[in-house]
Amino acid sequence: MSAAPKFDPNANDQLICGLFSKKEAAQLIADGGTHIHSTTEGYRDEMARFTNALLNEKNPQPHPWQLLPNCREVSLASSGERYKLIKRATVDMGIFSRRGYSEKVECVMEELITNGIFHAYVNADGSNKYRRESSVKLEDKEALVVRYGASQEGIFISVEDKGGRLTLEDIGSAFYRCYYNPDNQIVDDEQGSGLGLYMVFDLVTHFRVDVFPGQRTVVSCWIAGRRIAHPSIFSFNFFKRGA
């Protein structure tokens, strides 16, 4: 039996298991942690073992909670269309009338979609291509791909942009600021508030980011059913491809 790996903030792709709050996990992520599983089972946890098996893969497979074969896939190229898409998703997933559940799903989809539209694309000088103050129509090649699906156990949501700009540092600094600097959580920026990923991470059970630098970013989330969900059971995984 191999010993549980110890966390080395200078190393990449290491699995950290324990029983954490999301605030504690945020610290680990800010320190460079890419694979964090909070679980009562430690390194024996099924999902953690799954992650462990992915660590050295060039093209890591989806986690079991990523309902890719069974989910709906919708293309979104206009910021103004997002509310309609989100509402439709809650209807498709059969949770429209379940307010508590649908509010979480709407929040997660809204934040991931707006992140994709307003932060994934830049001009040649590095400035954001699309400004949040106005309705945005993406170019065809930039359209987001939104995937969602529901099962008895929970809800799967993913949003893929064609920018590939999200970094672990972006996520870590946003989480750290939001969890550890309550007086300075909000970035007063016309592009956003800096709260979006924090709000998503707080709501979801599993959070996974796959970045193909300069090509695309896929942010995937799993919201466990309310009878199953426990605030201490969650995971964060960040995979950077082609690194």
Added chain:
Amino acid sequence: MAAKFQIRTTEENGTVVYYVSGPIDEESRFSEIEQAHERLIVDFRGVLTINSCGVRNWVNCMKKIRGLEISFRQCPPAIVKQLNLVPSFRANAKVLSVYVPYLCFQCDHESRLLVEMEDLAKGKEIPAVRKCELCGQDEMEIDGDESQFKMYG
């Protein structure tokens, strides 16, 4: 048709009450509230959703009315979530009441119970279990962490 964000104003016993309703997002403006110059109550009962830019706009509004006596009442779970996640959302406001969501573990029915913070401060408990008005079973439990709804003090 999608609900629109709006603010309606009334007066109750000499205090202006602002009823905020609809989705709160980047387009939501709180200019009526920002112009307040005396104590006020914000009633959030009609709020459907709030996104991160809506939170920012609200926090900016709170900064502009800093120093006034502000109370929040009838806060739905979406607002309670932000009160817990973003301390500056509340700032120095007093929370008067919140809606606690319940879920029936028998039939999935949902309901909300309005809880007055004054009652909690006096020692009244938020019921851990309620009878489901749909299936009649005593199976309705709080949907979420009970502690996040205790906002007195």
